[in-house]
Amino acid sequence: MRLLTHNMLSSNIKGVTNGFPLRIEVEKVVEKSVDFNPDFLKNMLAKIEYKALVEASRIMGYAELPDHAEPSMLESDDFLRKFHHALMELHLEEGTLVCPQTGRKFPVNKGVPNMLLHEDEV
Amino acid sequence: MTSRPELKAPPEIFYNDEEARKYTSSSRIIEIQAQLTERALELLALPDDGVPKLLLDIGCGSGLSGETLTESGHQWIGFDISPSMLDVALEREAEGDLILGDMGQGLGVRPGVIDGAISISAVQWLCNADKSCHEPRKRLKSFFESLYRCLARGARAVFQVYPENLAQRELILGYAMRAGFAGGVVVDFPHSAKRRKEYLVLTCGPPSLSSATPKAKGEDEESCSDEESSGDEENQTVSISDRHRPRKKQKLNKKVKGREWVLRKKEQMRRKGNAVPQDTKYTARKRKARF
Numbered sequence: 001m002r003l004l005t006h007n008m009l010s011s012n013i014k015g016v017t018n019g020f021p022l023r024i025e026v027e028k029v030v031e032k033s034v035d036f037n038p039d040f041l042k043n044m045l046a047k048i049e050y051k052a053l054v055e056a057s058r059i060m061g062y063a064e065l066p067d068h069a070e071p072s073m074l075e076s077d078d079f080l081r082k083f084h085h086a087l088m089e090l091h092l093e094e095g096t097l098v099c100p101q102t103g104r105k106f107p108v109n110k111g112v113p114n115m116l117l118h119e120d121e122v
Numbered sequence: 123m124t125s126r127p128e129l130k131a132p133p134e135i136f137y138n139d140e141e142a143r144k145y146t147s148s149s150r151i152i153e154i155q156a157q158l159t160e161r162a163l164e165l166l167a168l169p170d171d172g173v174p175k176l177l178l179d180i181g182c183g184s185g186l187s188g189e190t191l192t193e194s195g196h197q198w199i200g201f202d203i204s205p206s207m208l209d210v211a212l213e214r215e216a217e218g219d220l221i222l223g224d225m226g227q228g229l230g231v232r233p234g235v236i237d238g239a240i241s242i243s244a245v246q247w248l249c250n251a252d253k254s255c256h257e258p259r260k261r262l263k264s265f266f267e268s269l270y271r272c273l274a275r276g277a278r279a280v281f282q283v284y285p286e287n288l289a290q291r292e293l294i295l296g297y298a299m300r301a302g303f304a305g306g307v308v309v310d311f312p313h314s315a316k317r318r319k320e321y322l323v324l325t326c327g328p329p330s331l332s333s334a335t336p337k338a339k340g341e342d343e344e345s346c347s348d349e350e351s352s353g354d355e356e357n358q359t360v361s362i363s364d365r366h367r368p369r370k371k372q373k374l375n376k377k378v379k380g381r382e383w384v385l386r387k388k389e390q391m392r393r394k395g396n397a398v399p400q401d402t403k404y405t406a407r408k409r410k411a412r413f
Contacts, residue, residue, distance in 0.1 A: 009231060010230050012228050012230030115230060116203070
């Protein structure tokens with residue numbers, strides 16, 4: 001699971017008002033190289049919760065991203081490369097996603113998070 | 123014996139390892155899935171600016187539909203309830219991210235971030251109650267509401283569905299409308315039993331020009347309304363002599379809605395996907411005076 005997806009996912013349990021961001025517990029991280037596409041990244045920056053991305057990428061062991069992003073930084077190739085790496089190339093292969101409000105754990109196996117809820121959580 | 127998989131077992135059980143295997147080995151299934159996805163993508167009508175979009179693939183299964191999305195350069199996130207199918211997707215090295223999830227429980231996705239959603243042959247599963255806790259209406263509701271939330275304004279969702287009957291199609295469409303979607307059903311090749319495919323085309327936000335339902339393929343000049351046009355010559359209702367009626371009743375009669383009004387209303391209901399009797403020469407015909 002890429003951090004792009006992590007940044008989109010929120011906890012869906014009944015009664016949870018603030019299920020974002022899911023806390024990451026890392027067991028294994030893999031890196032897969034993906035084609036660099038600046039247009040997509042520029043488009044995504046507005047949609048991404050940047051703070052959550054920075055935190056998630058640090059947990060995944062990548063500390064290169066600056067604390068704050070401004071639209072002007074989109075011109076810098078250096079920033080875009082880092083952003084691309086954090087967003088698209090870091091995969092959480094094994095680990096857990098934890099709901100920030102209830103502490104419910106969603107296991108991640110082979111890169112696939114199991115977001116299935118129990119009957120009483122729907 | 124039925125051939126509808128929905129009636130055999132719940133999706134996470136029906137799509138077991140053996141069934142999932144078919145999706146890698148059968149070139150026929152692969153080809154059909156690719157065709158359906160291409161058409162869905164076409165109906166999605168994404169802006170043609172070369173910028174990759176972030177799409178959702180609901181019921182992504184083994185990632186066959188995702189492959190088509192990747193080929194057209196988009197990033198995607200796939201949801202599926204069957205672990206076996208997702209295993210196959212991993213084997214096929216699907217480019218998108220996969221999530222094991224149940225669409226009937228709602229998609230846990232942040233609001234307004236997704237540029238479009240497709241789903242190939244999956245939404246009809248929502249109409250089944252496979253567990254005691256399943257209530258199809260609730261599941262449809264939470265699915266469409268969560269989808270509406272996560273789509274960006276003006277984004278589209280295209281679902282290829284195999285509704286079992288009219289009532290089911292109405293049910294699905296009804297819940298989509300209630301969640302706030304505008305749109306309707308596009309039926310490709312409506313006259314062919316085999317090639318007939320139905321697509322639900324939904325747009326986020328109020329109805330506008332861009333949310334008009336696109337035209338279906340293989341539909342020859344609205345053949346279903348052919349009879350109606352031939353009947354148009356006798357459009358005027360038969361007039362009967364009103365001489366002997368009291369004045370009051372004559373006045374009331376003028377307010378009676380005519381054939382045109384009835385036809386228009388029927389067309390409206392048809393567009394909503396409701397079951398409407400076909401238009402014939404008897405439609406809105408006046409009764410004989412002696413009745």
